[in-house]
Amino acid sequence: MNAAIEAEGLVKTYPGGVRALDGVGFRVAAGTIFGLLGPNGAGKSTTVKILTTLSRADAGTARVAGLDVGREPVAVRRAIGVVGQKNAVDGEATGRENLLLQGRLYGLRGRALSARVDDLLERFRLADAADRFAKGYSGGMQRRLDVALGLVARPQVLFLDEPTTGLDPEVRVAMWEEISTLAREEGLTILLTTHYLEEADQLASQLAIVDRGRIVAEGSPEQLKAELRGDRITIELDGDGVASVHEALARVGGVREVALDGRLLHARADQGARAVPAVLAALESEGVSVAAVTVARASLDDVYLRHTGRTFESADAGHAAPDGDGAAASAGEAGAAGETTASGSR
Template structure:
């Protein structure tokens, strides 16, 4: 085991792909040992590129990174032996059985004999795959395949486990089961887990600390509850019946922001968002302003701060809007 104070450390990572696509623009982060660290960001924010660099599958244009105390550029072989990786796409051989996949993975890491057999049996039982151990992996359900992928990443007892979008495509029941297992890995076994996700609820539920990534940079980092607590007051959202023109939208947002106790007003499309010291008290005044300005209201909601509100504050846009933007603009990976 490494004596480094950080399980993972990255400093000023940059990466540009052909076509002048900027994936990382000076990304930095640190991960404490024995924790679940969430890289939260929309599609195209740079999460997968970060993981590729940290797992030695890509080289940064500049910057440095260490994993389990080993430099990813100078000692990639040491990094690979210290980590487990569960990519977005399954790495299992679809024709081989679950047991055969695990045995092969162990042999690739130099494990042999009774020790390997015992380890495989333990993992099959732990991930509820023992009854299906003799079946080809291609016959597994989506949830079973994902559990097999995680088991493959754990065969050699890594110090750091990278999970890249581990629950994408899973049904709610399978997702919940995966959340429970990920929480147990860090809590009961002291494994460091680096989790990338674009699910706000997943990051909020699992991560001890998160880094919010936007356009290739970390724009906020910390404990999810603490990040939400920094947003004083309530989140007020008003959905308008129609989209306003640019000038009218700007004037409307300014008018709402003039009410005492209301701040951080944004209007994107038909959704007006604001922070208020007392959301319940602010709503009548906000509605009065909207009515005066001729804006018709469809719905109004008041809620405690969420990670979506944290993202809006630090990135300047709603998470859902950012999630759609790279697909439209050919953004970062």
């Protein structure tokens, strides 16, 4: 199948030495939804900026719709639609005026333009509000208008940078439906960035996990999950964990990939529920008391944990802490990564 997006070895260092991208590469087949998943600050938005010609890579190449983003930026802009993180609608203009101006910038005029705008207003359930000022729209309506703006010129490739960040849960689910319908009906290629695991799982047929400027895993959500055998056991300890729990659990048969993350102890087992009694006994023998135990089937959380050594929430919450080396710590060494509160990622 044709690749709608091909990125190879993208490197970007911002002034001050912050290396946002450290060799990102991936391939997106035409007509599919591709998810770039990672915590805040992982490099997703920088990747999108480079692919949409807003920013230039220091090294590496990228082609979008067959066009080189560095050499043919104008042609790339004609082929893409971009929906950024912010609701980039002009509040002082009506929804219709926003769309009309956007269309004119792509060279649409006259009846072709007004018909396209009417279509989009209809499809994004904005027809009734079309002639009201966008500043009066709800967050969900502004977001829909924003997506409509990205579609005015019938792009081949649509970039959605965190399309549901800041939306209420119900609005988010409605947005997901909107996006799947789009991809299905228009044959669009969509590149979507998200730091919601659930969103990537729901929407993307292929995804890449980005961490600290690198891609640490790539595949379909199912493939990635299938790499993980068995169930995930999560144990909430009464106090902060101690290193000896590793040894204690190592002695329990069938339990592997033990990782300590603050008060949370993660492990995998082929038969999670069966392993629990032995695990608890082992912890008790070390004098570690347990507050709660959960057993769950593999999810993208686990994929993330396995490839980066951190839970998704701790990476998302702790992204402010500088960490220069792009290499992901191996599982089990990331216990100090910190809190597991916050972020509401799921």
